Amino acid sequence: MIKHHLHPEILLSYAAGNTSSSESLIVASHITVCSKCRREVETFEKLGGKLLEESDSVDVNASSLDSIMSKISDHVSVDNASDVVSTNAVFKNIPSVLRKYLPDGSNLTENWSKGIGGIKYFDIDLGNSNQNTRARMLSIPPGKKLPHHGHESQELTLVIQGGFSDENGSYDVGDVAIEDEKNIHTPISDSKEGCICLVVYEGNLKFKGPLGPILNFLKI
Amino acid sequence: MFLENTFETANLSAKMSYINYKQDKTYKVLKPAVKDEELTNLIGLVATKKDKTAFSNLFKLVGPRIKGYLMKLGSNDIVAEDLLQEVMLTVWRKSETFDRSKAAVSTWLFTIARNKRIDMLRKEIRPQLDPMDPMLTPNEEESADDAYGSKQESLKITDAINLLPDEQSILIKMTYYEDKSHSMIAEELKMPLGTVKSRIRLASTRLKKLLEGNIHD
Numbered sequence: 247m248i249k250h251h252l253h254p255e256i257l258l259s260y261a262a263g264n265t266s267s268s269e270s271l272i273v274a275s276h277i278t279v280c281s282k283c284r285r286e287v288e289t290f291e292k293l294g295g296k297l298l299e300e301s302d303s304v305d306v307n308a309s310s311l312d313s314i315m316s317k318i319s320d321h322v323s324v325d326n327a328s329d330v331v332s333t334n335a336v337f338k339n340i341p342s343v344l345r346k347y348l349p350d351g352s353n354l355t356e357n358w359s360k361g362i363g364g365i366k367y368f369d370i371d372l373g374n375s376n377q378n379t380r381a382r383m384l385s386i387p388p389g390k391k392l393p394h395h396g397h398e399s400q401e402l403t404l405v406i407q408g409g410f411s412d413e414n415g416s417y418d419v420g421d422v423a424i425e426d427e428k429n430i431h432t433p434i435s436d437s438k439e440g441c442i443c444l445v446v447y448e449g450n451l452k453f454k455g456p457l458g459p460i461l462n463f464l465k466i
Numbered sequence: 467m468f469l470e471n472t473f474e475t476a477n478l479s480a481k482m483s484y485i486n487y488k489q490d491k492t493y494k495v496l497k498p499a500v501k502d503e504e505l506t507n508l509i510g511l512v513a514t515k516k517d518k519t520a521f522s523n524l525f526k527l528v529g530p531r532i533k534g535y536l537m538k539l540g541s542n543d544i545v546a547e548d549l550l551q552e553v554m555l556t557v558w559r560k561s562e563t564f565d566r567s568k569a570a571v572s573t574w575l576f577t578i579a580r581n582k583r584i585d586m587l588r589k590e591i592r593p594q595l596d597p598m599d600p601m602l603t604p605n606e607e608e609s610a611d612d613a614y615g616s617k618q619e620s621l622k623i624t625d626a627i628n629l630l631p632d633e634q635s636i637l638i639k640m641t642y643y644e645d646k647s648h649s650m651i652a653e654e655l656k657m658p659l660g661t662v663k664s665r666i667r668l669a670s671t672r673l674k675k676l677l678e679g680n681i682h683d
């Protein structure tokens with residue numbers, strides 16, 4: 247049962263179509279497993295539909311219909327060849343919207359980068375270098391306590407496998423932790439399974455070098 | 467600005483029609499120009515028979531409104547026509563994915579138009595929910611009675627938006643009509659990001675109640 251949800255304002259933005267790519271990724275991944283938030287998104291899409299319905303009509307150029315009728319006549323049904331999703335068993339329990347951004351391997355984290363303390367991470371390339379939110383997968387070994395840390399800006403964490411807990415509660419698969427400037431916390435990963443999560447955060451990288459990404463992630 | 471000029475009168479008339487609505491339950495605030503059932507039938511013909519006449523009729527019925535919506539969002543005539551063609555091609559190709567038990571035609575068209583806009587304007591593929599994902603959890607039971615398409619009249623949603631406090635409605639308009647992210651809104655209105663988020667949160671909760679109320683009443 248999912249206990250920690252996304253806030254309605256990000257669900258509304260997702261439905262309206264103006265979340266960044268990395269925010270869209272975490273929303274789409276969460277609503278795959280959370281019917282409550284999915285229903286909210288559907289409600290906000292319905293709102294969009296109503297706004298479309300209530301828009302003023304604008305005359306369409308006569309040639310548009312001809313043009314589209316000729317396009318559909320030529321159209322041979324080739325559907326979504328680009329959407330090839332790996333069926334590798336290591337990806338089971340990963341929402342398919344997320345799966346297609348992750349590297350293949352004999353286990354989920356095989357081709358992720360190695361950080362300090364057994365932590366592994368993988369930066370997801372969403373082809374959106376001009377946007378100021380980023381998406382990173384993080385794998386934390388069992389029973390690991392992360393240093394007490396704060397956040398410069400909003401950070402969303404979706405638990406994919408295992409879980410973690412901090413001063414605010416415990417987070418299991420499908421739960422979203424929302425951290426912002428006001429939060430300072432000391433997360434501890436699940437003692438048996440550790441934690442694999444998707445983290446979406448705002449801001450620029452400040453630390454360079456091999457430890458950079460982890461230092462940046464922890465903002466220490 | 468455009469919003470401010472038209473705002474007072476729009477807000478007033480929205481409040482008036484809401485009052486009428488409250489006083490007389492039969493007051494018809496919104497008469498959709500086209501019946502949802504008619505559109506659903508046309509999409510059904512396209513899906514099952516690849517019926518070009520039905521598709522052409524569908525285009526004539528929904529095209530002008532989709533174009534109007536895209537232009538309201540800031541596309542010029544040429545871009546709106548291009549986008550409209552993309553939207554309608556997707557309607558042709560994906561007609562069998564339309565499920566009237568899940569969404570109204572207008573909602574389905576909205577999501578297609580939204581995605582095409584993002585693909586074209588941002589030149590990126592938006593990560594989004596895969597409706598065929600085996601991981602998808604079942605819907606909550608209460609949503610089973612959402613016969614969206616069957617409801618022909620409801621409180622006009624643009625009026626509902628205008629019924630929100632000004633400070634909230636402007637943020638909803640900027641989200642849907644100007645395609646602005648929270649941080650863009652914060653910058654433009656010189657407002658802390660946290661305030662933008664909390665106001666949109668309040669507004670979305672109220673709109674959600676209104677929309678969900680409409681479904682069940």
Ligand SMILES: [Zn+2]
Binds near residue numbers: 281282
């Ligand atoms: Zn949720």
